[in-house]
Each structure stands twice: as structure tokens, then as C-alpha cells.
Amino acid sequence: MTMKPRRPCRYPGCAGFCEQGQVYCKEHIAESSDRLRGGAAFRGYDRRWRDARAAYLRRHPLCVSCQAEGKLTAATVVDHIIPHRGDMKLFWDESNWQPLCKEHHDQKTGRGL
16 A cells, blocks of 8 residues: 655644645644634633633532533533534523533533544
């Protein structure tokens, strides 16, 4: 079986190489995603969000998914139950928030699998 040569990373000025099927190297794949969709502050995760998040976690300190499993784990993430996709009304709707631990949040968003 012949192997294809690795592609150079498309990130400006990077001399790294990509994994098969990727266009950015491991170092720049996350950064390129933020550039394409805007940084966290651009998407609404600014100082106002950090303050609201902290207040919500003080009122709801336990992960709801862990509680459903009979465990008590501190929540570290305020998750949007329905993804807001830029809808600021849905973004700020506290009835659309739930406290999760990082593990359950990563599983929900598909990053921890």
C-alpha cells in the first residue's frame, strides 16, 4: 500500500504538516476554527457572560448529569441545553442553561469521545 505525502499546514507562516485529511496541523487546528467562527468574546462569551456563569454556578453547584447517575460532582461548565448558534435571546435564556462537569460537557459536545 502506498502512503500519501503529508500536506503542509495552511496556517500562514507555519512550516508544520497536517494529519491525513486535515488542512491545518495539530497546533493550528483549534485556532483556525476560532478565526473562522470568531473568537469566544465575539460569540458572546465576554465579561458579562463570565459574571453570569459564575453567579449561575454558585446557585447550581452540582453537575445535573452526575446527579442523575447518583453521583455528586461539582459543575464547572454552564451548558446551553439547546445550542444558541448566535441567537442572543437563546444565549441569555437561563431556562436553557444547565450546570455540567467538564466530562459530561465534553461528552455532550462530542469533544471527549
